[in-house]
Amino acid sequence: MQPSKIAKFFVLSLLLVFSFSVHAQEGHHGSEEVEDNDPVDTREEIKEYIDHHLLDSYDFTLWSDAEAGTHTGFPLPIILIDGGLKVFMSSKFHHGEAVAEVDGEHYKIFHNKIYRTDASGTINLDEEGHPTNEKPFDFSITKNVLLIILTAILMFFLFKGLAKSYSKKKIPTGFNRALEPLVIYVRDEIAIPNIGEKKYAKYMSFLLSVFFFIWILNLLGLTPLGVNVTNSISVTLCLALITFFIVQFSANKDYWKHIFWMPGVPVPMKIVLMPIEILGMFTKPFALMIRLYANITAGHVVVMSLLGLIVVFKNWIAGPAFFGFTLFISVIEILVAFLQAYIFTLLSALYIGMAVEEHHHGDHDEGDEIPIV
Numbered sequence: 001m002q003p004s005k006i007a008k009f010f011v012l013s014l015l016l017v018f019s020f021s022v023h024a025q026e027g028h029h030g031s032e033e034v035e036d037n038d039p040v041d042t043r044e045e046i047k048e049y050i051d052h053h054l055l056d057s058y059d060f061t062l063w064s065d066a067e068a069g070t071h072t073g074f075p076l077p078i079i080l081i082d083g084g085l086k087v088f089m090s091s092k093f094h095h096g097e098a099v100a101e102v103d104g105e106h107y108k109i110f111h112n113k114i115y116r117t118d119a120s121g122t123i124n125l126d127e128e129g130h131p132t133n134e135k136p137f138d139f140s141i142t143k144n145v146l147l148i149i150l151t152a153i154l155m156f157f158l159f160k161g162l163a164k165s166y167s168k169k170k171i172p173t174g175f176n177r178a179l180e181p182l183v184i185y186v187r188d189e190i191a192i193p194n195i196g197e198k199k200y201a202k203y204m205s206f207l208l209s210v211f212f213f214i215w216i217l218n219l220l221g222l223t224p225l226g227v228n229v230t231n232s233i234s235v236t237l238c239l240a241l242i243t244f245f246i247v248q249f250s251a252n253k254d255y256w257k258h259i260f261w262m263p264g265v266p267v268p269m270k271i272v273l274m275p276i277e278i279l280g281m282f283t284k285p286f287a288l289m290i291r292l293y294a295n296i297t298a299g300h301v302v303v304m305s306l307l308g309l310i311v312v313f314k315n316w317i318a319g320p321a322f323f324g325f326t327l328f329i330s331v332i333e334i335l336v337a338f339l340q341a342y343i344f345t346l347l348s349a350l351y352i353g354m355a356v357e358e359h360h361h362g363d364h365d366e367g368d369e370i371p372i373v
Helices: 003-017 042-054 143-168 176-195 200-220 233-250 253-260 267-313 318-356
Strands: 059-065 070-075 077-081 085-089 100-102 105-110 113-117
Touching (some): 059 143, 143 200, 176 200, 233 267, 233 318, 253 318, 267 318
Antiparallel strands (some): 059 070, 105 113
8 A cells, every 4th residue: 555545544534434523512611600800810721721631531622712612623432331331422521511311321521530420410529539429331432542543553554555565676665765764773773682683573563563653642742632642651551561461471481580590699699589580570561651651741741831831921021932942842852752662662672682582501500600790
């Protein structure tokens, strides 16, 4: 498939599958009404906007008008299991401001989660302020899930086009020329040095997938679409768990021997090192998860905060200054988007290489110490 056809397919998928529609809903702004002459707490609005930007959503809102109470975007499918399968569109919630009635049951969005309520949408809170309402099993297509699906489809056709170009010619053409250096870079600079020439090919599909998946989603997070997938702890957790399970199921006997009975050290040290090595098995994926989540989240918070300062100061000096600084940070974020994808892929390859590496202990006895460099 040619790159132009891939692009057309991607655009048509957005238009046909998700039926982009603009719908404006009259908003109810809670129980408190603000008079026209009351001052607006811009700091509070900025904080709410940043929080909204970082959170997932049950609809894809492109922009909102707080004064008119309108939202422009399109709804997404809500899929619940609560005494049976319930499927409906998120437009029933009116952007979280209304109660959705489905098959005689009522549901309301509270703090970005769906709870079962009564017809009036009552949310019961405990002493600590946590809802006590029952939550149905939620398998909804949220904004993050939508972007994950679209990214997966895009990657599938990109790699399919690259593979097809190799089957016809030794040198790819068109957009595949830009894709080929990245694939070679992952192979020559990440996979082979860390896993080895004999075993790297088995893991190339995973390394390429995780690299492009994170990179594309990081770049989409820099667009005005308001998507921010890789700052979701659940997404980074799943990516880290995939690496963890690949490492454990690929590990050879030398790997397990180094964890449970370290060769080349005295017996007392073997006993001391065993719990440390076992703990290290779980700290590695935890570090992968937190590193990607924290760096992406911090970058978005900094950019959004700098834009908010323009509104707070409201003068001709601060406006251009903060805008220029925000533009500079945004350019840095483009580099960070690539860097975080590279680091995650590099560490994944490193952990896999440690698990499949063949160790030779024939040159020293069981009690010999391994020199520390």
